[in-house]
Ligand code: HEC
Ligand code: HEC
């Protein structure tokens with residue numbers, strides 16, 4: 001007997017799935033009518049965020065890294081201690097691991113750690129084999145991860161109606177939600193730069209300009225276009241700026257979250273040279289701590 005379990009209630013905001021959740025159809029069903037979105041989506045890392053090679057699950061599309069996960073027995077999965085990184089092309093410790101033996105997760109652990117890995121990297125309801133093997137409905141982040149279950153087309157989420165905060169909420173279901181008022185974020189921890197909605201929520205472009213994830217990213221392919229000039233057509237810099245330098249290189253600086261992983265700081269702001277974690281001033285909540 002296959003049981004069904006969903007951590008969506010925890011992971012996803014009220015925006016998407018209602019608990020009475022309707023049926024998922026799988027992205028193939030959308031392809032016939034929405035060819036352009038489908039083709040763009042197939043170019044994205046989202047589409048390949050989870051794949052399977054025989055008994056091995058591969059997490060990550062390989063843009064930055066892939067981490068293998070395998071099943072140990074009826075109760076346990078193993079997140080491997082060594083991951084394959086892309087740049088540099090090396091095998092090295094998985095983030096958060098201190099030794100190469102890997103970390104064991106119990107399937108029905110109260111924290112549901114391993115189920116959460118699968119939930120963010122797949123689409124639809126997680127199912128289980130009769131032997132408690134985890135069986136995603138569809139590997140990777142596909143149509144219904146953002147639009148909700150598609151069996152009833154009239155119930156699909158139409159993200160076009162969302163403002164920047166609404167999109168932070170939608171994308172933040174997996175990329176992490178912005179902090180709630182009063183919630184502390186350790187801005188000195190480079191790992192947090194990985195959580196784009198958290199950073200974007202602090203920037204003046206978001207607050208005063210309604211800049212959202214899809215101002216810059218194509219929602220389906222993930223591709224980035226530079227949009228700064230749409231709103232900042234005439235900036236007079238005191239500093240001298242060469243034409244070869246992109247706006248993003250200074251205002252969204254790259255941060256090394258680990259020796260092999262790097263992320264762009266989505267807190268768009270003015271940064272001091274070689275201090276890419278926190279801008280010199282913040283648009284809300286007073287001055288940021290500078291110089292640490
Ligand atoms: C039989 C053809 C067909 C299928 C299959 C289909 N759609 Fe649609 N879809 C349409 C048409 C036609 C429209 C435009 C009319 C409307 O807005 O309902 C539309 C509109 C949409 C919109 C809203 C567009 C907007 O302007 O905001 C979204 C989102 C969407 N579809 C997603 C999906 C997803 C996801 C799937 C698969 C689960 C899917 N559709 C399956 C035909 C289809
Ligand atoms: C169901 C979970 C989920 C949701 C919802 C989600 N993402 Fe993602 N996203 C991921 C995962 C997982 C990856 C990592 C893909 C990989 O393995 O490289 C990712 C990667 C990305 C990337 C990097 C792609 C690249 O080419 O390197 C972008 C950009 C992105 N997401 C944007 C968005 C935006 C914008 C939204 C909201 C409209 C969104 N995501 C919603 C899970 C999600």
Ligand code: HEC
Pocket residue numbers: 059060061062064065066067069079113114116117118120121173174175176194195261263
């Ligand atoms: C809350 C949702 C969520 C959970 C839970 C989650 N991931 Fe991810 N994962 C993401 C997103 C979003 C990205 C894209 C991060 C980025 O590139 O900004 C990602 C990226 C990755 C990558 C690509 C490397 C990278 O850092 O970009 C790997 C590998 C990965 N995840 C493995 C795992 C494993 C293994 C687990 C469970 C131990 C897990 N993930 C749990 C959302 C999640």
Ligand code: HEC
Pocket residue numbers: 027030031034037038039041046141142143144145146147158159160214219220
């Ligand atoms: C990462 C989240 C995400 C995924 C996955 C996703 N969409 Fe979308 N979709 C969006 C967002 C956000 C918009 C609004 C885009 C805009 O307004 O520019 C959108 C808009 C649409 C629209 C309206 C027309 C348009 O292009 O703006 C259709 C139709 C659609 N999506 C269908 C699909 C189909 C079919 C798939 C799977 C092949 C899919 N989407 C996968 C987030 C997603």
Ligand code: HEC
Pocket residue numbers: 167168171175193194196197198200211212213214215216217224248252262263264265266268
């Ligand atoms: C003002 C433009 C802009 C906005 C708004 C924006 N991004 Fe990005 N994003 C970028 C740029 C530029 C990169 C770096 C691309 C590169 O290096 O090729 C990037 C990279 C990423 C990556 C790859 C990992 C990283 O951090 O470098 C992910 C994932 C991502 N964005 C998700 C999001 C999500 C989710 C949102 C909404 C919360 C968002 N982005 C909003 C411009 C933007």
Ligand code: HEC
Pocket residue numbers: 204205206208209210211215226227228229230231232247248251252268269270279281282283
């Ligand atoms: C949709 C419009 C829009 C887009 C696109 C946009 N911004 Fe902004 N940005 C704003 C608004 C509005 C403000 C607030 C201006 C004010 O306070 O007077 C702002 C503020 C800023 C600031 C000042 C930040 C601070 O903390 O004082 C910088 C720097 C900036 N933007 C750079 C950029 C860069 C670089 C890009 C492209 C990656 C970009 N913006 C894209 C609207 C936008």
Ligand code: HEC
Pocket residue numbers: 228229232235236237238239240241242245246247248249250251270271
């Ligand atoms: C070499 C790094 C660098 C590059 C490249 C760069 N900026 Fe700046 N930008 C700065 C610095 C430093 C400041 C604050 C001091 C000043 O005005 O020179 C600034 C200030 C700004 C401000 C005003 C912030 C305020 O508080 O009023 C905006 C808006 C802005 N830049 C947008 C852009 C845009 C758009 C581009 C691309 C066309 C760009 N910048 C390219 C470094 C850079």
